[in-house]
Amino acid sequence: MRITFVGGSTGQGGSPRLYRDEESGDFIVQGYVVSDPDDLRQMKIPGGETVVRVPASLFDHLPKGGASGVS
Incomplete structure (x- = not known):
């Protein structure tokens, strides 16, 4: 698996950030854990x-063109 950084709203490796698995084309999201039992x-x-x-x-x-990158 080869992961590349796509973009983020903060510097210094903080959340949230978006990555892409270049082999599968999947996106990987780094964000804030949802832990509220009612929400889950x-x-x-x-x-x-x-x-x-x-x-x-x-x-x-x-x-541009969305997750598939197709215009």
Whole structure:
């Protein structure tokens, strides 16, 4: 797996940040852990998974044309 930095709203390696796995094309998000039990219960998150909260502005770093990069 080769991970590249796509963009972020903070410097110094803080959150939130967006990365891309260059081999699979998947995006990897670094954000703030959602830990409120009521929020997690509403989303029905299965074991072994987690969710993070990121501001919508982070997605300004996606390629033009969206996640696929196609115009």
